[in-house]
Amino acid sequence: MVLEQLHRAGMRKDQIRFLWALGSHGAYDMIAARKKLGDGIVENYAVYNHDPFQNTVRVGRTPTGVELWFNREFMACDLKIGIGCITAHVHVGFGGGAKLILPGVAGIETINQFHNQQFRDFSRTGLGNFDNNIMRTECDAAGDMAGMNFKVDCLVNRRGEIASLYAGPFRATHARGAEDGKVHYGIPYRTGYDIVVSNAYGKANESAIALSFLVMLLKTGAQGTGVLIADSPEGQVPHYVFRAWGSDYGGRHFAARGKGFIPLLMKRLIVLNPAPDRTFLDLVCDNGDAEVVKTWPEVLAMLEKEYPSDARVAVVPDGTVQYLMQPGA
Incomplete structure (x- = not known):
């Protein structure tokens, strides 16, 4: 659907590229790329890994001082579209939104500084803790400064299938998806099991x-x-x-x-x-x-x-x- 709309707007295949926003995770190989994107995309569009150790450009700093360096290829694009999913996350409460940018396409020192933020106030991070989350605030600031234009987010079920879909400005998709995710992914509080x-x-x-x-x-x-x-x-x-x-x-x-x-x-x-x-x-x-x-x-x-x-x-x-x-x- 995203590609269809881009081509309808007049964009050629050589104007579109895919970039894995893996942050400081290891690179994907093309077997993984074909599973995720399909043969048609891999064989007709450029697909790149993100390298956090080089080929990044400085964008600025977040209000708390995190130095922002982002993927050079990403920053060179006129239109930046993020596609991801929302699940409970140990740091930002719920993944999705601009987490695709920070740490997704950030340089290694930026990623390290981002993770340092959890030590400012652990009570404002953690699984399912989305509102007033200090690390999500860093992601949002990074998304603004990187200029992410459009975001597609989803909730997934236990089979990895799309359960709910959101599209629009990254703050809006993240907020709506996280609100739904509180129920979708939440487990009622019980303790004391053997x-x-x-x-x-x-x-x-x-x-x-x-x-x-x-x-x-x-x-x-x-x-x-x-x-x-x-x-x-x-x-x-x-x-x-x-x-x-x-x-x-x-x-x-x-x-x-x-x-x-x-x-x-x-x-x-x-x-x-x-x-x-x-x-x-x-x-x-x-x-x-x-x-x-x-x-x-x-x-x-x-x-x-x-x-x-x-x-x-x-x-x-x-x-x-x-x-x-x-x-x-």
Whole structure:
């Protein structure tokens, strides 16, 4: 539909390009591009990865002082259209809107400075915390300064299909989609479970996000058992800001999880991963703190042995896009 309208307005194929707004995540290959865009687009239009380490241009600063450097190709375009989705997000409350710009097409130092903003006031960030969110404010300022002209956003269901669609100015699509998303992605507030199963489905290669549900829903006092499902054969996404890039170091915001971290949060952590590797838990815990298995029957056997009779159980269908609503919401 977007391409149809652009061509109807007189634009040629060589005037249109696609740019993956991956921020500090690893680059896409063309297999991923064909899955996302289809063969027709990949074979007829230029498709570029974003490189946060070079070929960026300075645009200015946000009101709080974040230095804004953006993708050179993006900034050279006369018409800037963003296409993305809105899901609950650990920093900006709900993704979507101008998050496609910051950190999406930003330079690495800009991205680092952006993530520093969470330390100003943690109470004004977090999953589902959209209103008065200090990090969303940074995104909005960046969207204005970058000159994003039009935004298409959507909510997705548990099968990854479009459930609601929004199009227009980025602030409007983000606000409306986030308001609907509070109900669409929200899980009623309950706690005190013996067992919590949190599935990293929509963002399987960012499974650490789903860990938060284990912490929030389990019994307090590190009593319960958490099960994290991380079925991502390609591994966890490379992240130049948060993930490890060596034996004891990583990106600017990498925080090594020493052994003994998980026992402070729960009695036991079981991770279901059919294709594990030695670094996939670097955002979660030390490898010695988790019991990694490859099949669901193995998980069930461990749980049945630990809880031979009754147990209070919560299952989170997608711990990477949903969020726990506040009490009384």
